Amino acid sequence: MARERTRDDARGSAAPARRASDRGKYGRLSRERVLTAALELVDREGLSALSMRRLGAELGVEAMALYRYAEGKDALLDGLVEALYLELEERLSAGEPADDGWREGLHRVARATYDVCLAHPQAVPLLATRMLAVPLARRPLAVLKDHERVLGLLRRSGLDEAGTAAAFRAFTAWLLGYVEVELRPVVDNPDEPDPAFRLGLHRMPAQDLPTLRETAPALAEPGGPEGLSAGLDVLLDRFTGPDRPAPPRR
Amino acid sequence: MARERTRDDARGSAAPARRASDRGKYGRLSRERVLTAALELVDREGLSALSMRRLGAELGVEAMALYRYAEGKDALLDGLVEALYLELEERLSAGEPADDGWREGLHRVARATYDVCLAHPQAVPLLATRMLAVPLARRPLAVLKDHERVLGLLRRSGLDEAGTAAAFRAFTAWLLGYVEVELRPVVDNPDEPDPAFRLGLHRMPAQDLPTLRETAPALAEPGGPEGLSAGLDVLLDRFTGPDRPAPPRR
DNA sequence: AACCGTAAATTTACGGCGTATAGATACACT
DNA sequence: AGTGTATCTATACGCCGTAAATTTACGGTT
Structure with a gap:
């Protein structure tokens, strides 16, 4: 009994050769x-x-x-992460400004990462899922090179290893979180003319969620790269400033 | 021909009744x-x-x-997100301090979210994936209530809608990013006594990644809640300060 | 030009997955 | 005790990841 074929049978069974060359x-x-x-x-x-x-x-x-x-599906997904970081590296080396300060360098990396992510929004969840699944040393080389670049820039600010690590975590957290929040859909039905219905406000209980309902239109506006760099600046101030360890709250 | 059974046959075919009650x-x-x-x-x-x-x-x-x-697997995953936020709500209402300021309130929410996430690390990727898949108005009610709480606290700082939205994005981005980075595994082989091997440093090309290799041990230390609240403080300063729109960089 | 060894791609098969549909069963109420 | 509705099971379909065996393609030697 013949199994259902796709490529070969569609071309007719009389065709003799060149099976793999139309790949x-x-x-x-x-x-x-x-x-x-x-x-x-x-x-x-x-x-x-x-x-x-x-x-x-x-x-x-x-x-x-x-x-x-x-090696398998998971490795393929890791390969996708790698592809994203290769694209990032491309953008970063294109028109590289000879050598500006470490702070400008970090802003450049953040902005380029932001751009790459917005160019591939469907792939962004991988940055969360795969990075949580793969330990540092097993991440794709392109990812590790990105880490190296960021860590190098941070070290140039005068931090020691511990301070560099803390600042790196802050940098990464802000960048990753910002991109993910930026990509969260807030519009429910894009084709709807009425703004309230477009946002799907009618789905939200009015009495329980007054502030959310009144803020929703503003939430539909993207934060943009300005928001990214604004937050990055204050975080860098905080995590590369002279008062290294966080003063304990309360 | 008998299909393979699991529950019923295991109990022996003589047992007469009470089939569904041992569910x-x-x-x-x-x-x-x-x-x-x-x-x-x-x-x-x-x-x-x-x-x-x-x-x-x-x-x-x-x-x-x-x-x-x-309704299906996706809805089940959304339900898991809901469950996380219900647990968050539980922790927040337990021992609620009568009424402190908006800033303390935000720190409380951030810390409780952090705790819930660390309690369910395997579920955290859902916060990235499902939130990117579901538009605002269709998120689980518990999630929307959390948004409402945060937005309310931010408004109490005197922000208008646009400022509240910007600050909300910053709050959410930092919190989510921080948790995800905190949960990224950096240890490769926990049973290895030698620290370098435990981190898997031998997998990293020494010449390409010098800073990463020297910083790796420090990266293995968690940021902890202190780092979370340190960054949150400066972000709140920046996004609720008097100079509302970000001064454009350069 | 014929041959061959290795690399590359296919074939086949297996068990598990999400879920549509239809049928069986349990339960609350009269 | 009987019945209508809510709940759960049975079955089937097509797709999934991938292990193992097999076939095909190709570069280097004769």
């Missing part, structure tokens, strides 16, 4: 081609559309062929 | 019981262990029975 547009597979296609697919249809079979089809290849370039 | 420990299902069991399962075995079938088994029930209490 992807450019000959053989490669890790880069796999990751690029994966990121494109995620950008286009979201994370849930990314499966080994689907990605294989996208590349004109069976699912198992991908296992030569990523 | 969960306490009679029938309920949304709360479902969500509690789901959260327990996630805490115990991680998010990837949570499936409809598995959760059903945990409750002594078939998978489809769960669909009466959650």
Whole structure:
């Protein structure tokens, strides 16, 4: 009994040869081609559309062929994170300003990361999930290089190891959190003309949530890069200032 | 031909009755019981262990029975988020200090959120993924109530709607980012006595990543609640101060 | 040009997943 | 005791990740 075929039968069974050469547009597979296609697919249809079979089809290849370039699905997702950081590195080295101060450097990194994330919103959840799943030393090399860059900039501010670590955590937390909050959808029904309905305010109990309802329109406005750098500045002041350990509250 | 059974056959086929009464420990299902069991399962075995079938088994029930209490898997995950925020609400109302200032209130909320997240580290990725998938108005009620509380506290600082929204984003970004960074694993092999191997430093190219390697031990130390509230303080200063719009950088 | 060894991709199969649909069962109320 | 409704089970379908075995393609040697 014949199993259902897709690629071959569709072309007719009389065609004799050249079975594998109509694969992807450019000959053989490669890790880069796999990751690029994966990121494109995620950008286009979201994370849930990314499966080994689907990605294989996208590349004109069976699912198992991908296992030569990523050990499994999880490794593929880590590869996507890597791809994001490679894109970040690209943007950062493009038009690199000879050498400004450490503070400007950190703002540049933050802004570039922000831009990359907004360019691939569907992939951003990976930054949360995979980074929580993979210990520091096992993160993709591009990620570690980014860490190295940020840590180097922070050290140039005169911090010791402990202070650098604390400032690094603050930098990373703010950047990551800001991007995630920026990408949270607040509009419920974009096609609705009435602003209140567009926000879906009718779903919120009016008596329990008065402030939320009145603030919702303002929450629909994005924070933008200005908000990012404003918060970053005060955090850097705080975590690279002279009074290193936090004065205990209360 | 007999299909493979699990529950019934295990008890022997002679047992006459009471088939459904040995379900969960306490009679029938309920949304709360479902969500509690789901959260327990996630805490115990991680998010990837949570499936409809598995959760059903945990409750002594078939998978489809769960669909009466959650519309589907996604709704179940949203329910988990809800459960986290319900636990937050519990902690916040326990021993509520009559009425301190808005700033103390925000610190209390931040600290309680931090505690809840550290108590359920395996569930934290949901805060990133589900919040990016669900528009504001469709978030679980407990989440919206939390928003309401924070927004109310911020308004009490004298901000207008736009300022409140900006400060809310900053608060949320910092809190969420801080928790996620705090939960990122940096130790690679906990059983290793040698600190360098424990961190997995041997996996990092020494020449490309000198600063990372020297900072790694310090990165292994958690930031703790002190770091959270230190950053929160300066952010609140910045986003509720008199100079409302961020002075443009450069 | 024929051959061969290795690399690359396919085939097949297995168990688990989410869930639509339909049927069985339990329970509250008269 | 009987009945209507709420609750749970049974079954099936298509998709998923991936282990193992197999086939195909290709570069280097003769």
